Amino acid sequence: xxxxxxxxxxxxxxxxxxxxxLRTALYEYLxxxxxxxxxxxRIEDTDQGRLVxxxxxxxxxxxxxxxxxxxxxxxIGGEYGPYVQSERMGMYMDxxxxxxxxxxxxxxxxxxxxxxxxxxxxxxxAAFAKYDRHCLGLSAEEVQAKLDAGEPFVIRQKMPDSGTTxxxxxxxxxxxxxxxELDDQILMKADGFPTYNFANVVDDHLMNxxxxxxxSEYLSSTPKYxxxxxxxxxxxxxxxxxxxxxxxAHHKLSKRHGDKSFEDLVNEGYLVEAIxxxxxxxxxxxxxxxxxFSLKELEETFDIAGxxxxxxxxxxxxxxxxxxxxxxxxDFEKFFALAEPKLAAALEGTGIDxxxxxxxxQKRLETWNDIPAMVGFFKELPEYGTELYTHKKMKxxxxxxxxxxxxAVPVLEGLADWNETAIHDTLIALAKKMEIKNGQLLxxxxxxxxxxxxxxxGAIELADILGKEETLRRIQKGIAxxxx
RNA sequence: GGCCCGUUGGUCAAGAGGUUAAGACGCGGCCCUCUCACGGCUGAAACAAGGGUUCGAUUCCCUUACGGGUCACCA
Numbered sequence: 405x406x407x408x409x410x411x412x413x414x415x416x417x418x419x420x421x422x423x424x425x426l427r428t429a430l431y432e433y434l435x436x437x438x439x440x441x442x443x444x445x446r447i448e449d450t451d452q453g454r455l456v457x458x459x460x461x462x463x464x465x466x467x468x469x470x471x472x473x474x475x476x477x478x479x480i481g482g483e484y485g486p487y488v489q490s491e492r493m494g495m496y497m498d499x500x501x502x503x504x505x506x507x508x509x510x511x512x513x514x515x516x517x518x519x520x521x522x523x524x525x526x527x528x529x530a531a532f533a534k535y536d537r538h539c540l541g542l543s544a545e546e547v548q549a550k551l552d553a554g555e556p557f558v559i560r561q562k563m564p565d566s567g568t569t570x571x572x573x574x575x576x577x578x579x580x581x582x583x584x585e586l587d588d589q590i591l592m593k594a595d596g597f598p599t600y601n602f603a604n605v606v607d608d609h610l611m612n613x614x615x616x617x618x619x620s621e622y623l624s625s626t627p628k629y630x631x632x633x634x635x636x637x638x639x640x641x642x643x644x645x646x647x648x649x650x651x652x653a654h655h656k657l658s659k660r661h662g663d664k665s666f667e668d669l670v671n672e673g674y675l676v677e678a679i680x681x682x683x684x685x686x687x688x689x690x691x692x693x694x695x696x697f698s699l700k701e702l703e704e705t706f707d708i709a710g711x712x713x714x715x716x717x718x719x720x721x722x723x724x725x726x727x728x729x730x731x732x733x734x735d736f737e738k739f740f741a742l743a744e745p746k747l748a749a750a751l752e753g754t755g756i757d758x759x760x761x762x763x764x765x766q767k768r769l770e771t772w773n774d775i776p777a778m779v780g781f782f783k784e785l786p787e788y789g790t791e792l793y794t795h796k797k798m799k800x801x802x803x804x805x806x807x808x809x810x811x812a813v814p815v816l817e818g819l820a821d822w823n824e825t826a827i828h829d830t831l832i833a834l835a836k837k838m839e840i841k842n843g844q845l846l847x848x849x850x851x852x853x854x855x856x857x858x859x860x861x862g863a864i865e866l867a868d869i870l871g872k873e874e875t876l877r878r879i880q881k882g883i884a885x886x887x888x
Numbered sequence: 889g890g891c892c893c894g895u896u897g898g899u900c901a902a903g904a905g906g907u908u909a910a911g912a913c914g915c916g917g918c919c920c921u922c923u924c925a926c927g928g929c930u931g932a933a934a935c936a937a938g939g940g941u942u943c944g945a946u947u948c949c950c951u952u953a954c955g956g957g958u959c960a961c962c963a
Contacts, residue, residue, distance in 0.1 A: 416963060448963070450962095450963075512961095516961075519960095519961085533959080534959085556961095558961055576892090576893065576894095579892070579893085580892095581891070581892070582891080585890075585891055585892090585959085587959070589960090590960085590961055592961085593961040594961055595961075597961090599960090599961070599962085599963085600962070600963045601963090603963095604963095619957095620892095620893070620894090620956085620957065621956095621957055621958070622957095622958090623892060623893065623957070623958080624891075624892055624893090624957065624958040624959075625958075625959095627892095645893090647893090647894080647956090648956075648957085650956090653955070653956090654955075654956080656956090682900095685900065685901085685912090686900070687900095689900085689901060689902070691902090692902095692911095693901095693902080693910080693911045693912075695900095695911085695912060695913095712901080713893075713894060713895095714893090714894050714895065714956095715894075715955090715956070716899085716900065716901090717899060717900080718899095718900095719899050719900065719913070719914085721899080721913060721914060722899070722900065722912080722913040722914080723913095724913090725912090725913055725914085726913085728925095728926095732926075764925095766926095767925060767926045767927095768924070768925045768926075769925095795923075797923090798922080798923080828922095831922085832922095835922095841922095842921095842922060843921090843922055843923085844922095845922080846922030846923085847922065847923065849922080850922060850923055851923080854923085856923090856924095857923075857924085858923055858924040858925085859923065859924065860923095860924070860925075861922095861923085861924085861925095862921085862922040862923060862924085863922050863923085864922070865922090
């Protein structure tokens with residue numbers, strides 16, 4: 405079979421990119437690209453009530469940021485357009501009528517009230533109500549008469565009376581259901597619009613989609629889809645149902661419940677590449693143990709066989725770790741360029757060399773938003789207590805700290821060239837002369853300079869960055885505190 | 889409730905009848921070291937339960953339990 409693989413991403417414009425949807429898009433893209441196929445974007449905007457201003461732009465922007473470049477879509481065209489569902493509305497009725505003529509569908513004039521009461525009467529023991537096929541028995545004349553009279557109608561798919569329907573799913577395997585379980589679902593609504601399920605089948609067929617990739621919540625309705633393809637005499641696509649991305653063991657990830665969207669993660673300082681890499685591994689794993697993948701590498705190694713059946717919980721901790729990995733692996737210039745805005749904002753007016761701080765940060769940073777808290781002390785020495793001077797492992801206490809700081813002042817004052825090497829040599833020499841451990845001198849200095857229990861860099865690095873004047877000022881402050 | 893699907897450490901997950909049941913995150917310890925981090929080493933931690941089948945089941949079958957999905961003129 406060398407039909408070119410075509411997958412489609414068919415999001416509703418909701419105004420944000422849900423992580424689960426993004427993962428679906430990623431897999432759709434990878435399934436196509438790993439086989440040299442095409443990835444199509446189709447906007448499903450038929451839910452007029454939910455239209456959000458600028459929502460389609462979010463979709464375009466996300467695909468562009470993540471590198472999931474589509475081959476056809478509303479913005480770039482293609483030979484199977486239009487790619488916006490609301491622009492395809494004229495065509496579905498004809499397809500529905502074709503099915504009616506074939507005896508695979510029928511008109512239904514039942515009122516909503518009648519359907520409601522049907523449900524209630526069926527609800528006795530179970531909350532399940534199938535349409536009772538009240539209108540299936542209508543003769544052609546009766547139907548025509550009602551149509552002529554302008555009665556509102558829907559068109560329903562006629563399910564087989566007996567037997568079973570089976571289909572194959574790439575990840576879940578063969579699934580068979582009793583046709584008796586299937587409801588005569590509505591294809592065309594009374595307002596003349598198609599239902600989602602119907603539009604999907606028609607669109608996917610017309611757009612020549614070969615692999616339908618979607619969430620596992622569609623598993624139950626897939627038999628109906630298959631029957632629809634059969635009714636038309638169309639070839640059904642390959643189905644790839646994906647397990648959900650969960651917030652915890654019981655709930656799917658959901659924006660409504662406060663879970664983060666793609667944009668939220670980006671705003672919180674996560675790298676797009678890391679997000680893509682992480683979600684690729686939520687429900688899929690390669691044949692080896694590799695975890696760090698660029699999109700390009702994913703395209704090369706992605707194998708549909710690595711998809712898993714069970715839901716996976718989104719773990720922000722692992723994403724955070726992975727984000728740190730990407731930051732560490734980044735070329736320094738790129739890292740600096742990306743970190744600079746936050747650094748500049750946090751250290752405004754200090755005249756501090758941001759590049760030096762960035763260099764210290766690269767190995768320690770996990771997300772961009774951690775920057776302010778990590779570098780704040782450079783701008784202003786925080787209030788701190790002298791207990792920070794006591795560090796068991798460094799073998800320091802207030803007394804030693806005071807001695808060390810007082811000894812450090814004159815040697816540092818005497819330094820003509822203020823640079824890391826000079827500061828290092830001087831302080832190490834001082835410790836040796838005082839016959840104390842390096843830590844007993846350096847820990848107090850580091851503490852005096854940062855006022856923090858931990859800092860991105862030690863005494864020498866901090867002194868270099870802060871400059872001679874500020875370094876001495878902070879040490880004096882420490883001395884004063886230790887004396888007081 | 890009917891139907892469908894799922895269940896390997898806290899999390900992501902390999903494994904497809906015979907393994908000391910990988911690896912990663914997180915957590916603990918050690919080393920490195922001017923703190924933290926990085927890096928290196930290391931530890932604790934799992935086959936939901938019960939029946940089969942088999943010489944042998946995490947792996948195959950059945951049942952149970954638990955969880956999820958679905959049963960709209962919503963997508």
